[in-house]
Amino acid sequence: VANDPPQERSAAPVAAGGDNAEPGKHVRIGFSAPAADHGWLAAMTTNARAQAEKLPDVTFRPTEGSTDVNRQIAQVETLINEKVDVLVVLPADGKALTGVAREAMRAGIPVVNVDRVFDSPEAYRLWIGGDNYGMGVNAADYIAEQLRGRNVDDPVIAEVAGTDSLPLTQERSAGFREGLAKHGLRVSRRVAAEFTAETGEQEMTNLLQAASRLDAVWNHDDDQGIGVLAAVEAAGRDEFFLVGGAGSRQVMDRIKAGDSVVRATVLYSPSMCSSAISLARLLGQGRGMSDLAEHEVPRSVTTYSAVVTGENVDRYLDIGFAS
Amino acid sequence: MSPDLLEMRGIVKEFPGVRALDGVDLRVRAGEVHCLLGQNGAGKSTLIKVLSGAHAPDGGAISWQGGQVALGTPAAALRRGIATIYQELDLVEGLTVAENVFLGHELAKAGFHRRSAARRTAAELLERLGHPDISPDAEVGDLPAAHRQLVSMARALGHDVRLLIMDEPTAALSAGEVDNLFRVIGELTAEGVAVVYISHRMDEIRRVGDRVTVLKDGRTVADGLSVPETTTARLVALMTGGEPPEVNAGRSTATDRPVLEVSGLSRRGEFADVDLTAHAGEIVGLAGLVGAGRSEILETVFGARAAASGQVRVDGRRVRPGSVSAAVAAGIGLTPEERKSQALLPQLSLAANLTLASLARHSRLGFTKLRAEAGSASDVAERLQIRPSEPRTPISAFSGGNQQKAVIGRWVLRGCRVLLLDEPTRGVDVGARAEIYALLRGLAADGMAIVLVSSDIPEVLALADRVLVVRDGTVVRTAPANEITESDVLETAMEASAR
């Protein structure tokens, strides 16, 4: 079934980099990620593929399809058995996959750890990922600033978290809580959805019932955001403003249009996976990052969770992923 | 005069809405065959279930060998040497014959069961029951009714019994097997084992019974009468509380207009080249030993089994083979051999069970006409004297015999051109039996063609106009009922299958 949105799909971003663009030694990159069961994860995988295709000297060896850590361990083992040159691993659970990753390193395969961090430094050569805690803090700062602008006294702030059993959710919540605390604010209501539009809608509907008045809401994830917004519109509530998370194309469009409660979204962009692939290539070729003085690729890269608002949204549209 | 081995006094058992036992007394002596008589629903099975620990009584006392006992669980009863053969077969179909025989008291060493030993002993028990042909490794689910009955007996004998309870053990058996059973009963009583024997067949009670206790509506109406000294008429009177119904088969109403014509019907390994014609108003009887394949013949005519060859015609029109729906549409009805597994809807009411074959008639535009349904249900219940006759009672709450009547009622209600009956009076009491005979005669008189399979040869002879003797899946003899005797039938049926 043909299935193209009328507006053009956001092209997968490609990292640029001085003379590193020149083809080098051929590299086989093994890639393992959990089952892409929602937009953000899907975008991570798609970006990885797209990035790899852009690189003539890279063969991409992806494995997919599991939320169960045991399966992913088996997949990584398979990649090790195949003796790929570099491994890019986005683990379903960092701690649980530390073991295999260490094996890989021991087997002389450099591991690029994306996002959910491994438990021990010797399990990866390079970690690149987002800043979940910082994400929460930035959301908190933005919300605090806005509220100050509207000077509401003891505002009701709510949080729609993602899947509660994931560490990243807990970090984001921690960041948000402590971020608000700095401004003498607190989270008065918290629900946890499961990164899906449906659960987003359910939780938000219940939340709106539970809280007769809201001033600000932070929603961790723009995938579930679709459901969250649906719930808001169904309830016909607009006394509050909503801040998204991750940065999906839809939400950015909404921010641009400014026709809904969504004022901003805090980035946690899947573009990090594109970067991960190009860095993996450099590792495989023993090159450094040409823009840096270093001869080697650094040990860790943390992406910045910028807050996308009406003013700056145009600068970010290109990395807005289709949730 | 040996002292009482067992004494039950004032036993009471209530089920929601029914007082099944209302102060029953039963005294059994060691070494005797004590018969239990009573109409369907009198409470016989319930009483022996209390005795075997399957039901907890709501009142009354049981003393065993002179001492008060509480038989809380089947295990407790078995431990005291009280073994039971239940009316509803109580076997595990997924297990083999041997495993069933020793279920609950497995031959085992350190938890590992000794299969060869179990096999051997089971084989011996079946041998003793005259059926070496039943393999101990056969899966019970694959055995015909008769063989399962024999397996439950083997199991009962597998215990070290002091008191053996048999609830209508011969219901599924044919003459030969019954003789075997009685031989075994003789051996047991000789060893001082007491036997409580439930049956609706007077002739059997005369043959094996020493004393008899009669139940009526959950009460003991006669306690430990001596069988030889009591006339059958008296017993029947006690059971029915009135005059014995004359078992009058009525006059033949057979016409010469064929309704059911079966020609060259065969199924590999079961029966071959069966020709069978039933005329309007005629009752055709299929006699034969268990395993002769009569049930298979009926089920194939009914389309429940696909025929290898041959055809079936009703009123001259050919019936699409291998389709029950087609057969039913053509006006054929079948009351199957095994009530529980083939006929009853356990969770549903009497009414729902009765109207199952005639749903269309009791609905408009697919909507059930509940009142109409209840109406015709209670009519049939009345006509067949089903007790209790309240149409909303769940079928599981009826006694065996009454359930059987309900199964026949299903087709009476539907009203069909051809009625196939497989063991229709199995477990039905004398009174009801007479009713059913009269009923069948009546249906025949209305022009219905009836084919009757029964292992009770006198019954076939009494009821049928024409008798077909079946042996090993072939019709070996056809004769008018009045030109053939019981012994003829037995002879023809057993020839050659005398192994």
Add this chain to the structure above:
Amino acid sequence: MNERTLTPTASATTSKLGRWWSRTDIRLVALLLVLLVLCAVGYATRPDAFLTEGNISTVLRLAAAIGVVSVGMTFVISAGGIDLSVGSIVALSSVWMTTWATQSYGVAVMVLCAVLVGTGCGLVNGLLVAYGRVVPFIATLAMMASARGLAERISGRQTQVVDAPGYSAVFNADLLGVPVLIWIFLIVFAAGWVLLNRTTFGRRTLAVGGNAEAARLAGIDVRRHTALVYALAGFCCAIAAIMVVARTTSGASTNGMFYELDAIAAVVIGGTLLTGGRGSMTGTLLGVLIFTTLSNVFTLNNLETDVQNIAKGAIIVLAVLVQARTRRRGSTS
């Protein structure tokens, strides 16, 4: 008989009472009790929020989709089957009806598409079970995997927002002050109740579930009927999909996650026999309401996920133990 119980009429009434007391009804009463207790708790803890019109309609709207699925599930289970694929069928229907291609034809076609896809999948289940002789559990497990996979393939794992004008206008509207979704739910439930308890179809369903062989020997085309029952379940999934799309204003392959568990749980708690042969539509309704009210009460009181889970388990057991007690008093079967 008559001697035993006073007069026939008396016997009739007593036994009728006994029946009424021992069979289904008492269980439903027990369930109703559980539900009321839940509501009491909800009201006690959040008097301000719980019994508000808004909250009630929220609970019902959340119950709607899973409720409709459960109606279909009640038929499947009463017929002695099981359907694990309901969630996936909801997902597939919701995705297929929201592809740009489909949306371009407008609301009517979207709805039609959902119904076709859902019923189709259900029918495939039915044919596999009835004619392919595949165990229901396995057949529908396979469908569960395939349908979900297909949904992911079609949507490219992206959430497809509904732009078709009017869709929301139709399904998120109110009718006589009651949301359309709730109307649909109530209508489907009522229809299901009638179909199960007052029609030949329902009777056949129970017969097939209670004793397939007996049903066959009574001239019922067991296979055909089985196939129909699964198709019916698929149809219900389609309706649920339409509801989910209305609520989330989008179709996604992640829709309907865990519906199979929730639906089966609701049906079984409602007193429908997992072995088939007995089904209670009212029980199913109560089951669904219990579960939705539960999570609503949890959120109103701001409970954490883990506490919610622990409590949920405990409450389920309690609910059923109450029933068990009441049943024990009743029939021995």
Add this chain to the structure above:
Amino acid sequence: MNERTLTPTASATTSKLGRWWSRTDIRLVALLLVLLVLCAVGYATRPDAFLTEGNISTVLRLAAAIGVVSVGMTFVISAGGIDLSVGSIVALSSVWMTTWATQSYGVAVMVLCAVLVGTGCGLVNGLLVAYGRVVPFIATLAMMASARGLAERISGRQTQVVDAPGYSAVFNADLLGVPVLIWIFLIVFAAGWVLLNRTTFGRRTLAVGGNAEAARLAGIDVRRHTALVYALAGFCCAIAAIMVVARTTSGASTNGMFYELDAIAAVVIGGTLLTGGRGSMTGTLLGVLIFTTLSNVFTLNNLETDVQNIAKGAIIVLAVLVQARTRRRGSTS
């Protein structure tokens, strides 16, 4: 059926052959076939990678945990029950055995703790089903929720890494060139086979599942036995937890997700009747291997998730249709 009317002896032997041919074995043969075909495909598509020692041990170690759970599930299902809580029990055991407190006592205590927790949960299931008369589906569903919730509560939703020295040393070691995990798997399976097919316990399990009333009338303490069966399943979950912890060098409340479905699927595909009364341990083993090999072949050929799901469904149906055909030839039941 065909053989019956022959001479006694002949009937005996042929019918035995018939049974041998029509029941279990022919199905197992069919399953074996499916597995071999899978392997053939795997080898054809990746001759370099599939049959390597490394890959085989990967597949087996992946099969180990779910395999052990399935052994327990085989008993529960043979006894006419179902256990939805296995996954959650694995999670809870894995979490409880890896708390700092537990770890501080060393490997032995950790293992003991897992066994106690797992068996305990199983026993609770059993008591609820046997004595509380709660439908197995509901009882274990409740445990599914509660156990998962408790696991989350205990771990604070953190993944608890194993630091206890020696744990890995013991469980991730090799014995005669074969990983310990695989040894455990094989031993548990063998023990399960013997227990089901060669002991009184096994016979009684089948009896209880096949006809509980008959079992009761035969003097078996059906309730006690039922309780034991569920406890056994819990025990298997504990062992699985120990394996998972070894694999992931950590315990987490997210472990064992969907194990219930995978296990039940493996058991049922293996030819164990969901209605109880017939169980095939070998079938279960083949079922587990089929599913793990399948996902391995998928991984080797880097299929996308959605394609994987679609294919998975199709293959399940095929596998069972093959069996159905073979069974059709056999018994009519």
